[in-house]
Amino acid sequence: MIEAKSLTKRYGEKTAVAGLSFTVRPGVVTGFLGPNGAGKSTTMRMILGLDAPTSGQVTVGGKRYVDHRAPLHQVGAMLEARSVHTGRSAFHHLLALAATTGIPRRRVEEVIDLVGLRQVAGKRVGGFSLGMCQRLGIAGALIGDPHTIILDEPVNGLDPEGIRWIRNLLKSLAAEGRTVLVSSHLMGEMALTAQHLIVIGRGRLIADTSVEEFTGRASRKTVSVRTDEAWRLGPLLAGPGVSVTSGADGGLEVTGMSCEGIGRIAAEHRIALSELTSHHASLEEAFMELTDDAVEYRTTRSKA
Secondary structure (H helix, E strand, C coil), X not given: CEEEEEEEEEEXXXXXXXXXXXXXXXXXXXXXXXXXXXXXXXXXXXXXXCCCCCEEEEEECCECXXXXXXXXXHEEEECCCCCCCCCCEHHHHHHHHHHCCCXXXXXXXXXXXXXXXXXXXXXXXXXXXXXXXXXXXXXXXXXXXXXXXXXXXXXXXXXXXXXXXXXXXXXXXXXXXXXXXXXXXXXXXXXXXXXEEEEXXXXXXXXXXXXXXXXXXXXCCEEEEECCCHHHHHHHHCECCEEEEXXXXXXXXXXXXXXXXHHXXXXXXXXXXXXXXXXXXXXXXXXXXXXXXXXXXXXXXXXX
């Protein structure tokens, strides 16, 4: 379990993390989300003892990271996949890492097979692609068979097979009762992988909730309607705060009105419906809406 209490980090006049409190519980994959500059990397560095908090504290398994006698057995982390000596082979990189905590050679062999690097284990890391470096970084995070796993953008550079592999791996680790914290900008992948979300913006907590509850908070909810009399129903539904558009299948897509409201109007005008389905916003849509005020770096739309 990871517990942050009033975690704050300042760099001069800039506050990167401001009074952040949350708990990452074992048994589920927790997604750590936020716009660029939100303070995610700073928070993860404080969890791992790489940066000291200005105030507040964060513990892993009830202790600060630096207080664990054998931290690789407690916490496995990957913050930067390419932070590897490029002249070493993948095998010798992991072997050197294992030697720091007395981890046996057989465990090195196990994680090499686990991440699918057996065929390139003897090659120098300097020639690795980003996807291969990601696999090596994940192997390093898992080498101590830790109770807690922290990964920053683990799917970057992976091909579709690799993305499915890491998704299933993270879910299996959580199913074993481990604590799994994953940061990513890929909302579609987070929607498939995470069960819980911690969302921050400008160093402050925006949400600490399940994926379902988070998407449900977004205001953009669409109702799909199918009827042979769409030409009649559409004008009846349109009004202030209600948008009605034609779907690709000839039905209607309605925002700003509930299924109950649509059904009531259809019944009043004796219009038979063959479909009436409510769709919540996607994780990406909910994220964009609920973090809009916390975006630090904005682009301007160029003129055509």
